[in-house]
Amino acid sequence: MKNILFLAIIILFVSCKNNTKETVNYSEKNLDVTTSVYPENISKIFKAHGGLDTWNSMQSLTFTMAKPNGDEVTTTDLKSRRSLIEMPKHTIGFNGKDVWLHSKDTTAYKGNAKFYYNLMFYFYAMPFVLADDGIIYKDVEPLVFEGKSYPGIKISYESGVGESPEDEYVLYYDSETNQMAWLSYTVTYFSKEKSKEFKFIKYSNWQTVEELLLPKTLTWYNYENNVPTKKRSDVNFTNIKLSKEKPNNILFESPEGAKIIE
Numbered sequence: 001m002k003n004i005l006f007l008a009i010i011i012l013f014v015s016c017k018n019n020t021k022e023t024v025n026y027s028e029k030n031l032d033v034t035t036s037v038y039p040e041n042i043s044k045i046f047k048a049h050g051g052l053d054t055w056n057s058m059q060s061l062t063f064t065m066a067k068p069n070g071d072e073v074t075t076t077d078l079k080s081r082r083s084l085i086e087m088p089k090h091t092i093g094f095n096g097k098d099v100w101l102h103s104k105d106t107t108a109y110k111g112n113a114k115f116y117y118n119l120m121f122y123f124y125a126m127p128f129v130l131a132d133d134g135i136i137y138k139d140v141e142p143l144v145f146e147g148k149s150y151p152g153i154k155i156s157y158e159s160g161v162g163e164s165p166e167d168e169y170v171l172y173y174d175s176e177t178n179q180m181a182w183l184s185y186t187v188t189y190f191s192k193e194k195s196k197e198f199k200f201i202k203y204s205n206w207q208t209v210e211e212l213l214l215p216k217t218l219t220w221y222n223y224e225n226n227v228p229t230k231k232r233s234d235v236n237f238t239n240i241k242l243s244k245e246k247p248n249n250i251l252f253e254s255p256e257g258a259k260i261i262e
Helices: 002-016 040-048 052-056 119-124
Strands: 060-067 070-077 083-085 090-094 099-103 136-146 150-156 169-173 179-185 198-207 211-222 227-243 259-261
Touching: 040 150, 060 119, 070 119, 099 227, 119 211, 136 169, 136 179, 136 227, 198 227
Parallel strands: none
Antiparallel strands: 060 070, 060 227, 070 083, 083 090, 090 099, 099 259, 136 150, 150 169, 169 179, 179 198, 198 211, 211 227
8 A cells, every 4th residue: 555655646746747846745654755856957966965865864054154354153953944143243143033133342234134144054055955845947058168068957936935036046067977066146135026137156176074065165256148257256164064963942042132133
């Protein structure tokens, strides 16, 4: 009976699938099947980076970025996406409901905390965050850069998913290794409207952490006519920690004196 149920579900998935990941809620507790189906090309990319099963076994991710004013340490609960960004003079957190900002002295925070609280995590945790619910996948024309062609997968979101469902991404990958190579993306947080301007990040210097392939360096490029041109700046990531232990929720709660960002 278990095998019959398994076969029936797989057939149903295949017949309904149209390049969109779908999630099914199973009531049969003893039925061990994958509840999401992905297009073959994105599946190969997940596998090349260590596999979704390994990624999904992790509970938290921590990384450090060197900034001109001091190190910035980001910790994220991978299941709830609660987050904490510790900077020399400020701390930004997300407790699952509110984004908060805590200033350690009178220095004003010049950024937009609500826009920034999960921005670098999202860029860093590619390609695995592209397995999230509510994503639509579509093959697009390859990116040709310095004589090499990189196949592309466009990622868009179903209505109401996340802070900026109008955002669009294109993941470009190496056809020989299936490793991610480039990310192009739009920013719609401020306008709330779709944008035709794509920015570009090059992913390189891959490092293995807990059997997962994660980037050491992200390189932002200048762009023209939605094509990268010249290197602009590098962001390096150090002290990478992945853990199967769930972080304490208290870590993400706003301290006394913190400001809730509306």
